[in-house]
Amino acid sequence: xxxxxxxxxxxxxxxxxxxxxxxxxxxxxxxxxxxxxxxxxxxxxxxxxxxxxxxxxxxxxxxxxxxxxxxxxxxxxxxxxxxxxxxxxxxxxxxxxxxxxxxxxxxxxxxxxxxxxxxxxxxxxxxxxxxxxxxxxxxxxxxxxxxxxxxxxxxxxxxxxxxxxxxxxxxxxxxxxxxxxxxxxxxxxxxxxxxxxxxxxxxxxxxxxxxxxxxxxxxxxxxxxxxxxxxxxxxxxxxxxxxxxxxxxxxxxxxxxxxxxxxxxxxxxxxxxxxxxxxxxxxxxxxxxxxxxxxxxxxxxxxxxxxxxxxxxxxxxxxxxxxxxxxxxxxxxxxxxxxxxxxxxxxxxxxxxxxxxxxxxxxxxxxxxxxxxxxxxxxxxxxxx
Numbered sequence: 001x002x003x004x005x006x007x008x009x010x011x012x013x014x015x016x017x018x019x020x021x022x023x024x025x026x027x028x029x030x031x032x033x034x035x036x037x038x039x040x041x042x043x044x045x046x047x048x049x050x051x052x053x054x055x056x057x058x059x060x061x062x063x064x065x066x067x068x069x070x071x072x073x074x075x076x077x078x079x080x081x082x083x084x085x086x087x088x089x090x091x092x093x094x095x096x097x098x099x100x101x102x103x104x105x106x107x108x109x110x111x112x113x114x115x116x117x118x119x120x121x122x123x124x125x126x127x128x129x130x131x132x133x134x135x136x137x138x139x140x141x142x143x144x145x146x147x148x149x150x151x152x153x154x155x156x157x158x159x160x161x162x163x164x165x166x167x168x169x170x171x172x173x174x175x176x177x178x179x180x181x182x183x184x185x186x187x188x189x190x191x192x193x194x195x196x197x198x199x200x201x202x203x204x205x206x207x208x209x210x211x212x213x214x215x216x217x218x219x220x221x222x223x224x225x226x227x228x229x230x231x232x233x234x235x236x237x238x239x240x241x242x243x244x245x246x247x248x249x250x251x252x253x254x255x256x257x258x259x260x261x262x263x264x265x266x267x268x269x270x271x272x273x274x275x276x277x278x279x280x281x282x283x284x285x286x287x288x289x290x291x292x293x294x295x296x297x298x299x300x301x302x303x304x305x306x307x308x309x310x311x312x313x314x315x316x317x318x319x320x321x322x323x324x325x326x327x328x329x330x331x332x333x334x335x336x337x338x339x340x341x342x343x344x345x346x347x348x349x350x351x352x353x354x355x356x357x358x359x360x361x362x363x364x365x366x367x368x369x370x371x372x373x374x375x376x377x378x379x380x381x382x383x384x385x
Contacts, residue, residue: 012065012066012068012069012072013069013200013201013204015065016062016065016066016069016196016197016200017193017196017197017200019058019061019062019065020058020192020193020196020197020200021193021197022058023054023055023057023058023192023193024191024192024193025342026054027051027054027055027128027132027192030047030050030051030054048129048132051129051132052129055125055128055129056125058121058125059118059121059122059125062118062121062196063118066114066117066118066121066200066203067110067114069200069203069204069207070110070113070114070117070203070204070207071110073204073207073208073210073211074102074106074109074110074207074210074211074214103214105214105217106210106211106214109210109214110207113203113206113207113210116203117199117200117203120196120199120203121196121199121200123182124181124182124192124195124196124199125181125192127181127182127183128181128192131181181195181196182195198278199278201278202275202278205275205280205281206274206275208283208284209274209275209283209284210274212283212284212285212286213244213269213284215286216286219244219286220243220244220245220247220248221241221242221243221244221248221251221286221287221288221289222241222242222244222254222284222285222286222287223239223240223241223242223284223285223286223287224237224238224239224240224242224257224276224282224283224284225238225239225282225283225284225285226238226239227281227282229320229323229324229326229327230282230316230320230324231324232314232316233276233277233280234276234277234280234282235314235315235316236310236311236312236313236314236315237257237276237282237311238282239303240252240257240303240304240309241287241300241301241304242254242256242257242304244269245268246266246267246268250301250305251301251304251305252304252305252306253267254267254269254272255267255268255269255271255272256306256311257276258272258273258274258275258276259272259273259276260272261273337356337359337360337363338356340363341353341356341359341360343377344359344373344377347377347380347381348373348376348377348380351373351376352373359373
């Protein structure tokens with residue numbers, strides 16, 4: 001996937017996300033294998049053991065990469081490092097020096113972030129196991145698995161198809177639904193891969209924010225970065241200067257940007273979400289009035305002041321809004337193509353390239369190989385409708 005402003009811990013984050021996706025795919029394939037062979041219900045016990053092993057491995061692998069991802073944000077605190085694909089030898093050396101100089105507060109923050117993220121991942125695996133268990137042995141609640149299963153059985157009886165011929169329909173619907181790992185307050189189901197990826201990205205950015213905020217206990221003023229293409233949520237908050245303590249009379253509290261967990265609580269960081277929103281790409285860097293003219297300082301104060309420049313105002317130009325829309329459209333196209341490659345791999349196996357990059361190259365060329373994959377995929381799923 002194309003990455004802009006690549007964070008120094010992006011490698012660990014991408015590895016984490018691939019672990020989640022691999023686990024979800026393996027679980028769906030396990031359910032599909034069981035259904036395709038028309039096995040009796042008691043075989044579900046063995047299938048559940050395999051699913052549990054998949055989830056345990058996902059959790060174990062996460063323990064390997066989560067601490068690395070969080071810690072690296074505290075080792076490399078240079079904002080420019082976000083634009084680099086990898087760390088140079090000099091950066092690695094600086095990382096070890098910074099690691100030795102981490103304060104007790106920073107070590108405590110790292111431990112807290114690692115424990116919090118792993119707690120989220122563990123909770124997700126427990127929920128995922130429960131939903132898969134329901135899919136294999138049945139339940140009375142009208143969840144996605146029971147609904148899909150009943151719909152496919154009804155269709156099978158109506159059309160006289162065998163269990164194997166019904167497999168593409170069952171697995172395809174299950175792919176779209178995902179392996180539910182979390183249900184939010186709005187009642188929306190988050191798949192194992194989507195939810196774990198979201199909480200990992202959020203924790204990664206929280207680590208980056210805290211690495212900056214804990215680097216200098218005496219520093220109070222910080223600025224949120226400005227991006228050329230940003231969403232409507234971030235746009236009103238970016239580019240302003242904020243007070244970490246919330247006590248500076250000339251600048252708004254940082255809690256105003258991050259949002260308070262308790263709206264009636266204090267304007268302290270402990271009462272914030274430490275991010276503008278999940279998956280946000282904005283970064284934070286220290287700000288000083290030293291060396292700036294009085295006119296420049298006043299201009300920054302006025303821009304940062306929510307009374308003079310309300311948070312409700314979208315400062316983006318039409319050009320910036322269109323650029324953001326184009327970027328999101330490109331991201332959606334990439335995701336659609338990636339999901340298509342996934343589906344082709346699951347259905348056709350090694351008849352399709354093992355890497356997305358190779359698949360994408362042939363799709364862009366619209367050559368004979370890609371057209372053949374399309375034909376094979378349609379043939380494999382022709383009994384689905």
